[in-house]
Every structure is written in C-alpha cells, then in structure tokens.
Amino acid sequence: MNKNIFIIGSGFSSLSASCYLAKAGYNVTVIEKNNSLGGRARQFKKDGFTFDMGPSWYWMPDVFDRFFEDFDKNRSDFYELEKLNPAYKVFFGENDSISVPDSLNKIKEIFEKEEKGSSVQLDKFMDEAKNNYDIAVKDMLYKMPGISPLELITKKTIFKVKSFISNIRREVGKGFKSHRLKAILEFPVLFLGAKASNTPAFYSFMNYADFGLGTWQPKNGFFDVVNAMIKLGESYRC
Numbered sequence: 001m002n003k004n005i006f007i008i009g010s011g012f013s014s015l016s017a018s019c020y021l022a023k024a025g026y027n028v029t030v031i032e033k034n035n036s037l038g039g040r041a042r043q044f045k046k047d048g049f050t051f052d053m054g055p056s057w058y059w060m061p062d063v064f065d066r067f068f069e070d071f072d073k074n075r076s077d078f079y080e081l082e083k084l085n086p087a088y089k090v091f092f093g094e095n096d097s098i099s100v101p102d103s104l105n106k107i108k109e110i111f112e113k114e115e116k117g118s119s120v121q122l123d124k125f126m127d128e129a130k131n132n133y134d135i136a137v138k139d140m141l142y143k144m145p146g147i148s149p150l151e152l153i154t155k156k157t158i159f160k161v162k163s164f165i166s167n168i169r170r171e172v173g174k175g176f177k178s179h180r181l182k183a184i185l186e187f188p189v190l191f192l193g194a195k196a197s198n199t200p201a202f203y204s205f206m207n208y209a210d211f212g213l214g215t216w217q218p219k220n221g222f223f224d225v226v227n228a229m230i231k232l233g234e235s236y237r238c
C-alpha cells in the first residue's frame with residue numbers, strides 16, 4: 001500500500017483530514033499555496049499587531065472537543081478557551097443595541113424586558129432548537145457519510161417533517177413580535193450562508209449553538225485552533 005498522502009490546502013478541513021490520516025499511519029504532506037497555514041483562519045501580523053484573518057466566532061465547543069478526543073487528547077492540552085460575556089452585541093442603529101449575555105437565563109431576562117411573555121416563547125423555541133441540535137449533531141453529523149440527501153430521513157427526522165417545510169423566519173414570527181428579538185433569533189443561520197426566510201426551521205439548532213452553548217474565544221485568537229491541529233498532526237510524524 002502507498003502510505004504517502006498529499007493534501008491540497010491547509011484550512012480546517014485539510015488539517016483535520018491530515019490529522020486523521022496521520023493517525024491512521026499515512027505519511028501526510030500538506031501543500032498550501034499561501035505562505036502561511038490555516039486557510040481562511042490564517043493569521044496576519046503587521047507593525048506588532050496580530051489579526052485573525054477569518055473566523056472569530058467559536059461556536060459548538062463540543063465539536064472541537066470531540067475532534068481532540070478522537071486522538072485521545074483534550075482540547076485544553078492545546079489551547080485555553082474563555083466563554084464571552086456578553087457573547088456579542090447586536091446594533092440596530094447608532095444608539096440602539098442589545099448585548100446578548102452568556103447564559104439562557106440571563107438572555108430570557110433581556111427578552112422579557114424587550115417583550116412581555118417572550119421568555120416563555122424563548123423557552124419553547126430553545127427546547128425545539130436543542131432537540132434539533134441533538135439530532136443534527138449527535139445522530140447525523142457523526143454517523144452519516146454525507147453522500148445522499150436521503151440520509152436526512154431517519155426515525156427521528158420523520159417526525160420533524162413540518163420543520164423541514166417551515167422556515168426559521170416563519171417560526172420566529174410565530175413566537176415573537178419585537179423586530180429586535182426577531183433579528184437576533186434569525187441571525188445564527190447567517191453562519192450557514194443562508195437567509196432565515198429560506199432556511200428550514202430544523203436549522204434552529206444554530207440557535208441552540210448560540211444561546212445554549214455560548215460564544216467562546218481561544219485565548220490567543222482563532223489561530224490557536226490552527227496551531228493545535230498542526231501540532232496534533234505533526235505528533236504522528238514518523
């Protein structure tokens with residue numbers, strides 16, 4: 001068997017694949033056209049300042065943790081994480097903003113101040129969002145090969161047909177009146193490169209990633225993750 005593997009690119013997908021292949025015993029070479037590694041998550045340094053070039057929102061920390069656990073490591077062996085509070089601040093105009101705090105209970109207080117009764121609606125919305133997250137991440141992301149759309153039809157999703165027909169905007173509109181709260185709840189699917197109006201309601205699992213799991217920050221910025229993956233992959237070098 002040819003044990004040499006060449007991987008083109010050094011973004012997260014390539015670095016992740018490199019780590020798994022190196023662990024499986026292959027001799028992996030990563031080929032990158034830029035002069036630094038990390039792809040969209042690469043780092044830029046100038047005049048004593050350091051910039052993350054792409055991602056800054058560290059969501060779904062469980063997914064990162066699980067990656068390192070696949071190699072019998074802990075994420076904390078590589079970098080420190082801090083949960084941000086406020087998680088982020090949404091601006092609706094020059095002097096019009098809402099800070100989103102770091103726990104669902106605190107977020108519910110903010111919602112209630114903005115719209116009476118909305119914290120109860122938020123609880124319902126988040127219960128559904130968590131259920132969707134459990135199905136999407138635990139049952140589908142890690143178990144499906146991702147080859148056919150038919151994989152989306154499972155014993156659990158079959159009971160969720162409605163949430164594939166409805167969309168995020170419609171579901172948010174059912175529970176909330178405040179345009180500010182609606183905007184906050186419609187925002188997370190932006191990370192999928194999607195609009196709330198044409199994203200199936202099932203994708204409210206992104207809201208669970210947001211309000212349920214929180215927004216985190218690697219101590220030295222997102223490039224900590226790139227460095228961690230490089231270090232992990234190189235640890236398998238023969």
Ligand SMILES: Cc1cc2nc3c(=O)[nH]c(=O)nc-3n(C[C@H](O)[C@H](O)[C@H](O)COP(=O)(O)OP(=O)(O)OC[C@H]3O[C@@H](n4cnc5c(N)ncnc54)[C@H](O)[C@@H]3O)c2cc1C
Pocket residue numbers: 008009010011012013014031032033034038039040041053054055056057058059
């Ligand atoms: C501005 C910005 C902000 C973002 N914010 C967030 C965020 O807050 N949170 C989040 O989770 N995600 C965020 N993302 C998305 C996230 O950064 C990307 O999904 C992720 O980095 C993509 O990784 P990738 O490996 O798929 O691709 P890429 O990072 O694009 O990696 C592809 C690599 O392949 C290299 N390459 C391509 N062709 C060749 C070739 N022919 N030869 C050699 N090398 C080649 C490229 O140079 C690049 O290094 C953001 C992205 C951007 C651009």
